[in-house]
């Protein structure tokens with residue numbers, strides 16, 4: 011193996027070296043011989059002490075190297091040893107170098123390892139003069155021994171193609187040594203992390219939780235109402251943990267906010283087997299959210315006893331959007347419930363909306379006590395709930411002024427100091443302009459609908475002196491994303507750099523983001539998270555790409571961080587993947603994070619995990635968008651900034667984790683998202699079509715160069731999916747050839763039975779149609795029958811009224827199967843779906859705007 015390099019001509023070698031040198035400027039890639047990032051040893055190394063602060067050796071490995079050193083000393087004669095001991099130490103200790111993988115050609119696990127680290131030529135020539143006899147004691151490679159007499163050949167065989175990494179030159183290479191062990195940030199301060207695929211084939215995975223029971227299982231919930239058990243080795247049980255898809259109300263429409271939305275295990279689940287779920291349900295003509303308690307089955311710890319459901323709380327939902335969905339247990343043992351404001355747009359309910367109305371349960375963070383509820387009430391009010399004594403408030407209310415908090419988490423606290431423990435972080439989805447991240451505290455008002463982000467939304471309410479609302483710790487404008495997905499403060503063990511970093515994302519733009527608090531000032535510093543480029547994620551099993559619709563974040567029992575996203579956010583499309591966040595620049599020392607899962611008796615068949623997302627982007631050639639919105643990123647604003655839009659200061663370097671330098675000379679890199687846009691460029695693949703959408707909203711548009719640009723009109727992908735899923739080749743052709751709206755027209759017109767289309771997708775039919783007892787009239791229908799039933803409430807949108815007039819209404823919940831509810835009269839899908847939002851003025855405009863589809867979507871409203 012050593013000889014395989016010897017043939018390279020000197021000229022070609024130089025050229026190659028130059029090229030490699032240039033490439034290295036872009037991405038230093040520390041990596042150990044076990045194909046993982048380096049680490050700080052738990053205690054200083056006694057032998058290879060230069061790698062005590064950061065490298066690839068544990069004290070045990072260091073001791074082994076010391077023993078090898080001793081063994082070599084014993085074999086070499088004393089005179090030579092006096093000259094050569096230094097060389098022996100140098101060479102042996104390179105196994106501890108943070109660049110060990112480069113030195114030993116171990117970056118690719120499929121090629122053999124070198125036995126001697128790659129040496130710079132001058133060093134090798136020098137060593138050869140006095141210590142050439144040492145090599146045979148350091149290497150078992152007889153080919154190498156044979157070269158011992160030939161200085162040039164020997165040193166050539168020991169050289170590295172990329173001379174930047176040869177020993178000892180790499181020690182003084184500033185590019186390789188500055189910021190070593192810190193998260194690499196690009197020139198714009200974007201932190202480069204990598205991902206590991208953990209689970210796939212999921213239909214809108216909305217939650218990933220663990221049971222805190224020592225088993226290190228994780229549970230992934232799909233919006234349809236199924237929860238799957240995964241074992242620590244990532245195999246999945248074939249039998250679902252929970253399947254309440256019969257009861258759960260949702261639809262295949264992209265962006266439907268109804269469904270199974272959250273679950274939480276009781277803190278004492280290990281003893282009482284209780285868990286809580288949050289889902290949408292149809293009750294008569296109405297939609298409700300329901301929080302229920304279940305118990306795990308007595309004879310199978312991997313299955314819920316489906317007969318054990320007890321409904322803890324139900325809240326009527328006036329519209330199908332903004333249904334909240336988070337459930338959490340706090341350290342206080344109480345159950346926190348995060349509801350949305352009810353829906354529509356602008357929280358139009360009542361005098362000043364639901365969120366500011368403390369007598370309503372919508373638009374709130376609720377807190378209840380579900381312990382000891384076997385007898386008596388199903389829940390009690392914690393005595394220190396803030397509005398217990400207020401006759402005008404529901405006692406369940408813990409905090410209010412919430413629009414639609416989508417994903418909240420409690421900080422576990424710093425593993426060493428406990429700092430931050432118990433803080434409650436939420437992403438609160440915005441209306442027209444700003445998405446925000448809040449720190450939720452007892453009794454406080456989070457501003458909606460008086461305020462959106464930092465800005466007044468309802469000027470009258472906003473001017474009210476008694477508002478006393480808490481501003482977000484961070485808000486971002488809609489050019490960066492339009493639907494925040496709250497995440498977690500990283501408190502895991504494996505990636506110490508990330509400790510304290512709050513990681514969250516955006517469902518629409520696919521942007522991953524982070525905040526880090528400056529403990530002195532209390533300010534939150536924003537950094538975008540990018541996928542590592544170049545070699546950064548070139549570790550076995552890692553990827554640097556993900557599907558853009560970030561639905562949710564999760565933590566495993568050990569505190570490692572995950573997120574779930576999908577290429578097509580439909581509850582019936584199995585494009586959802588769970589990714590683990592990986593810091594490629596540094597890990598915890600080996601052994602430190604070992605977990606000892608308690609054993610679980612498995613009664614179901616196991617499905618072993620097979621990663622699918624193998625793509626790694628290596629090219630550096632595609633330029634970054636010149637007009638990308640990425641550059642103007644916002645920052646955490648002061649705690650009490652003046653009212654008004656919140657400016658986007660530039661050019662800040664991330665604090666704490668980011669190195670900043672190191673790859674300033676890097677070629678611009680495409681966003682990983684652009685890779686998924688090939689369909690727009692007509693290089694069609696089903697996966698790509700689902701994965702990203704056209705930047706301008708038109709089918710056939712060039713590939714999106716601005717990854718953050720979401721659709722302004724119904725996406726091509728949506729219509730394509732719609733047509734395809736319904737198995738109409740002609741419609742599909744139309745969808746791909748023509749512009750989106752005409753596809754919609756085609757589909758809608760040809761298939762007036764759109765409302766029943768779900769019956770034709772096998773998966774959906776299996777899981778839903780059968781269980782919902784689809785009426786024959788619907789299955790056979792050629793006319794739209796699924797209009798919204800008159801609700802009698804004032805908040806009914808124009809589609810309701812139009813349907814009423816048309817007199818062709820079926821209710822989803824009573825008839826059970828009409829899931830899509832296309833309203834061909836107004837051309838609008840249902841009411842209250844995300845793209846239907848807007849003020850009352852917009853509703854009117856849309857109602858009078860004529861037939862679907864051109865006018866149904868507001869074209870110029872920045873939502």
Ligand SMILES: [Ca+2]
Pocket residue numbers: 327328329330331332333350351352353
């Ligand atoms: Ca709602």
Ligand SMILES: [Ca+2]
Pocket residue numbers: 411438446456457458461462463480481482
């Ligand atoms: Ca707010």
